[in-house]
Amino acid sequence: MLDIDLSDSPLSVDHCYGKVQDPSCGGICLFVGTIRNHSKGEPVVRLEFDSYAPMALKEMRRIAGQAKEQFGLTSVVLHHRVGKLAIGDIAVIIAVSSAHRAAAFDGCEWIIDELKKDVPIWKKEFRPDGSYWVNARP
């Protein structure tokens, strides 16, 4: 099972856990990415995510499907938030279930690494001295 979502509503860890839970699986790994109050030594006050939604969903589905295949996962949930977020809010949840726990850890970590490389979502950090699109400038 693959469940992919881009949402401007708050994400729920329990909800994502419930979706991958399966009586045949013993191991579930989740990664939760949250908004930090600092970035490269600078304070961060709040944050906005822009996305190219149809392409982001396609890339997320591709990554989740490839992980399921490559690591032999049973289910993959990949939910990303967009819009305005406050410190501590959840930006992304990845939940994967597997018969073997090593595959769950490896698959979950691979998904977040790939997501950060390829999915067209952009983070704008609001600091006391202004706002910055993350990674955009050298």
Place this chain on the structure above:
Amino acid sequence: MLDIDLSDSPLSVDHCYGKVQDPSCGGICLFVGTIRNHSKGEPVVRLEFDSYAPMALKEMRRIAGQAKEQFGLTSVVLHHRVGKLAIGDIAVIIAVSSAHRAAAFDGCEWIIDELKKDVPIWKKEFRPDGSYWVNARP
């Protein structure tokens, strides 16, 4: 922060997530171990966990503390269920937060590996043909 618990009440993923969530941390990894409906090809109907509670709590605290130190984690939650469990119930939740996500994945996986080696908790599987203490006999 370390939070260690052995409990005969149901475990909550959201509760453990909330405990490690921290405005200074960007990466949280959780492992959830659940009761499978099969084990080594045999159907499993339900399960009981026995524990040597004071020693189990000491070992859990030692493992969590060592992981925090070794992987530079911010917080570690390690909750294990005891008593009678049904298929799909949560046996263990490990939640760790960290500034860097690679450390969160590595620390979380190390904790479940160590827990399965050292913590004095015993699983009795109830199958259609009888009940068996897991790992006890060759």
Place this chain on the structure above:
Amino acid sequence: MTETPTIAIQLLCFGIARDLTAAPEITLHLRSRPDDPLTIAHVRKALLESYPAFGDLVSFAIARNEAYARDADPVVATDVLAIIPPVSGG
């Protein structure tokens, strides 16, 4: 010698691209010659000529029909193109 007609190429703008163009979408007018058909590389070059500020970014990709495109990929007027600045999700 007849002038090759121009093709209007629309480019969607996200993240910092929207700030640099001050628009959610821009149009570039490009020529596609039989001996030099239009590719992503031409679009990239035309974008940098019209909006030199894109040269200050770490990099940027161009998506065609909601997938990453390569410089050599052909472009036709009905393609949906988008500027993809360095991503920062997660």
Place this chain on the structure above:
Amino acid sequence: MTETPTIAIQLLCFGIARDLTAAPEITLHLRSRPDDPLTIAHVRKALLESYPAFGDLVSFAIARNEAYARDADPVVATDVLAIIPPVSGG
């Protein structure tokens, strides 16, 4: 030659150990001689003599005062000992 008095050693039983002894706790009576003071190894040997079924397990450890003990570790009457069959938590 005077007989060395026996020491009563209590052992807590968990998991399959409780099934094999049919009790949550057993008592073994052991001698501690000045030239051969009581250790975990003696307790292990006495347990296997009184309850040979422990020999059928994959292995078992003995905990002393809520920590894994080694065979050479000394044992006194006030120590809290426990039989630790192969664990299977998680």
